[in-house]
Amino acid sequence: MLAYNLQLAWLSLKEHPALTALAVAAIAIGLGILMTIQAQSHQMQSLPVGEDSDNIYLVQIDNRDSNAPNVAESFEMPSLSYRDAMNLMAAETAAQQQTTVWKTRGIVNTFAQDRNPVRAPAVVTTREFFSLFKVPFLYGSGWSAEADEQGAQVAVITRSLNNALFGGADSVGQKITIIESVATIVGVLDDWPIKSQFYDRSFFRGFADDLFLPQGFALNMNLPRYTRIDCRPADMPRMPAYRLGNVQALINSECSWINLWVKLPSSEAVQDYQDFVSSYVDEQKTLGRFPREKNNFLDSIVTHQNIALSNDSRFKLYQRLAWFFAGVCLLNAIVILLAKFIRKTKEVALRRALGARRNTLLMQYLVELVVIGIIGGLLGIVLAYLGLQGMLEIYLYATDYMLPRNTVDQLYSLDWKLVQTALLIGICSTVIAGLYPIWKVCNIAPAPQLKTD
Amino acid sequence: MGLRPLLLSLKQNKFFALLIILQVALTLAAVSHSVFSTTVLLKDWNVPSGLDDENLVYAGAQFFIQNPDRQSAIINDLQNLRSLPGVESVTTTNQTPFAAENVSSVFKASGDQAQRYLAAVFEMNSAALDVLGIELVAGRGFRDNEVVRAELSGTTEYPAVVMLSEALAEDMFGDESALGKTFWPVSNAQPAEIIGVYENIMTGERLNGIGKSYNSAIRPMVLWSANRFDPSYLIRTEPGAAPALLEDVRSALYTQRGRYLYINEVLTRTQKRMYDGRGSQSMVMLTISAVLILITGLGMAGLVSFLVRQRRKQIGIRRALGATKADILRYFLAENSLLTVVGLVLGIFITIAIALKFPALSGDGSLRYDLILMVAILLWLINVFAVFWPARRAANIQPASVIG
Structure with a gap:
């Protein structure tokens, strides 16, 4: 029929x-x-991290000044100040994995003669970045926990930077210069098929980040902060110095510039973590910090991505x-x-x-x-x-x-x-x-x- | 011919009539909105640049080492660049035309209440006008001893003179001459005397949104500091020499170690980047709109040819009873126009309603009644055109062939 x-x-x-x-x-x-x-x-x-995209959350605390406008969406809320990011990272929490992220730019060269340096957009982070976000490696691996603690002079580069600097050969163990410092390559990434840069909240598409560095190393080198920095109005005139000057000034400030991502595998873990951040804020308030009413955000990558898309x-x-x-x-x-x-x-x-x-x-x-x-x-x-x-x-x-x-x-x-x-x-x-x-x-x-x- | 027979016939084909009206209405709304956003996108698009961009090279290098000797690097760079064969003149600059990203507020009075004017403020040396290849409209250019060359600090003496573009001068001072007037490049900070007014140059996209593409000022200064991007260079070349010079410029700037080149291109490319994004986006919208109009037109033609076939007999009878070919043709055109006009009126309401409900759909304040009207007339013409051929076929039906 x-x-x-x-x-x-x-x-x-x-x-x-x-x-x-x-x-x-x-x-x-x-x-x-x-x-x-x-x-x-x-x-x-x-989803950039598969199903885990729903379990990885950005931690945000309202550390703006008392006159700042009210904020209903995490998109408008700054990230964390250095002090808070480090305090939260150091605490015992329900987070299964956690990492901090901020962006800079490295000027990279090899020791080969007559090579001109190249500019590489760079991510400053910790070793857990690679496992948390399931980043694939072509050669080598991420750096060790000691490297994070000591700010070791190591670097992970992408396949495309490896192609440019070493013609695609296995460059693990090779030395490169980053600005005026020397770093040893510990890993080369394979192609990482993410659609946009979610990890620094920019959701930027285009120039991929080519270089990944431990935070201690980046701070020792005093790399510029080409990342979203939110300061209180009184601090705004110091913004150029916060970006390009000595990083210690930014570290000591109440400006927010560090993205803290935590993996919370269950709703209980989320609740635990929320309570933890809440009590942290209360505790800091007794020290005279956080002039505004408590307004913490714990939104997943998926939520951030959807907001970015709808904007x-x-x-x-x-x-x-x-x-x-x-x-x-x-x-x-x-x-x-x-x-x-x-x-x-x-x-x-x-x-x-x-x-x-x-x-x-x-x-x-x-x-x-x-x-x-x-x-x-x-x-x-x-x-x-x-x-x-x-x-x-x-x-x-x-x-x-x-x-x-x-x-x-x-x-x-x-x-x-x-x-x-x-x-x-x-x-x-x-x-x-x-x-x-x-x-x-x-x-x-x-x-x-x-x-x- | 009265409306009555038309309406009676439409009553027979209610559903058709409704569909056509709806389709015309939605097409009008969709096309109008893409035309709205296109006009917003193309505001100040491809305005004359006022610059000989083919013969200008923009190059910049940035130090990455700690505490370099920036002052001597700048002196060396200028010397090296000027001595390249094919180079006519060179100036330092803080930003470049077509990509002047920093929009400053400038003032003609001090005090917090002073009115703001928006402009791109360039920092160049005394070769500025030579390099840009523009003429003075009034006054004079910078003398070399007026150029401030210094490391930026709290005590920097800013230049005592400034030049304004014709557009900015007119914005600030109207018909009065700007020469000799006082100008505050920064609110309440050291003012400067306006000594020259130069021909307009295109500054960049950032000012476009407020329609001030030509508002600019040039201050005679070369400043450097560790917290600032190092000055870049704008190079005027002999006609046609620019593309071949890029490699020489690169080598010249790389002779100084400890820095990297972040830009080195002919200004034509900068200009292309400025305009092409918006240009191609608009082309996409207009192309899709054209396809949509085509589809609507073809649909209409198909439909009328169907109606003609369905009414073959009636047409034949009417012809036999004395209706002329022109009568038949007019009947179909009138029927279609009636539906189209109802559809267009509905469409105009839908368009306006959408524009008011979602201002962001095509850009704020983009609702333009003249454009809706133009789209409506275009749609009507297309429909008449689409109906004309099948209607003519109807007119050519021989009475004898249908009355058997």
Whole structure:
């Protein structure tokens, strides 16, 4: 029966090729536009640390001055001051793993002759960064716990920096200069497929961080702080010095600049940790710190990522317009399908008169709709692929090819899940679009139709 | 021809009529909003730069070692760069045109109540006008002894003179001459006398949002400090020599050890980066809008050709009863226009409602009635065009062929 219906559907499609093509085109274009945007959104929402993304939390304490505006979302809340980050790190807590993160820039060179130094965006952190965020290694590994304690002069570099400095060879044990200090490479990262830099809260896409250093080492070198620093208004004039001057001034200040991530595997652990931070704040308040009312945040990577995404107003605009456009295309498809099926009025009337059951006819046309939906869906996927490639090219062009293609192209890619969704949307929307037309045509009373001819 | 037969016929095809109205309305709303955001995006897009950007190189190197001798490095750099074949003149600068990221508040009076003007403030040496290749509109340029060269500290003596762009001078002083007036580059800090007004140059994107792309001032100073980015260089080359010079500039700056080059490019590229992001984003929106209009138009054409076929007999009869070809044509065009106009009116309401409900959808204050009207007229024209061919086919139906 299905094969027969399919055959009929095929014949019917061929019968009005122009109308069929229009219906398919309307569905394909609408779907293409929608999927081009949804694919990016889907990729942006992909979890950087897999399922653990929900269990890794950023710790935030409101350490702003008493006149600061109220804050309802963690996005607007500063990170931690050095003092608080170190106090929280040192305490016995429910955290299974924890690490601190801030950003700097290293000027890196090898000991080879006639090489000019290169600039490397760098992450200052602790050894647990790599295991907490499941960072893959190509050679070597992260540094040891002693290295964290002693601020050892060690570094982990990315595959791309390793390619630039050592031609891709295993460089573990090699020495590089970072500004005026010498560091030993202990590990080289493999490609780390994250869509944006979540670990410093920037959710920045583009230039990947190339260098990872223990905090003690970075502080000894007095590396500049190219990271989000939130200071109270009275401290603002000292901001250039906090960024570039002696780091001790920033360490002693109440400015917030250190991101503390903790892994809390269960809701009890989360509750424990919240209580711990709360009592820490109370205790510090007795010492005269934290002038504002207690307002701690413990949001997961997923929450931070969703907030960052919803703050991307340009993308949101694209998304809204895409839905709009897809809606217009769907309306268009309904109009065309209606025209297409009303043409069958006479045929339906004749078949009904000869005894065909309404459900048989409905079934037949439903199969025809599904066929149109599949063709439209497949074409839509092709269009979405082309759309994504186009968006990628435009993005690279617009940024003047400053960004390496491989750091951004993941955002513009389709995966199986998306293809399935697209096909499903294609079929469903076609069936929805065609439901009224086929229902209408199948409910026409046969007699008047036959009489007029 | 009256409306009555039209309405009667539409009543027969209620669902069609409703769909067409809705489709026209939504198309209008979607296209209008992408046009709104395009106009916001393209505000001050591709305005003339006022600069000969093909023959300007922007290069900068930053020290990473502790306590370098910045003063002699700057003197050496200027000497080395000037002596390169193909280089005409060189100035130090704190930022570059097209990428002047720092928007400053400048004042024509002291005190906390003084009115703010927004401008990009450049710090250059006495070669500024030569390098930029711009003329003075009034006054004079900097003398070499007016340039302050110093390590930045609490006691730095700031320059006593300043030059303003024509646009900033007009903004601040209107029709009055700006020459000789006093100018505060920083609120309540050491003021300077305006000695020259120069032709407008494009400063960068940051001022664009407030439509002040040409507001700039140049102060004669070369400052350095450990807490500040080292001065970079703006280099005027002989015509066409810039691309070939980049490698020489790089070597010249790398002769000084302990620093890295963070920028070295022809200004054309800087300009491209400034404009192309917005340009291509707008192109995407407009292309998608065009596809949408095309789809709507094709849908309309398909639909009318279906209606024509369905009404073949009626048309034939009407022709036989004396209706002219023009009557038939007019009938279809009128029917379609009626639906389109209802759809457009609905669409205008939807567009306005959305713009008021979600101001962020296409940028604040972007609701422009003239643009909605233009999109509406365009949509109507496209629809008339789409209907014209099937309607003409209807007009050509021979009465004899349908009355058998």
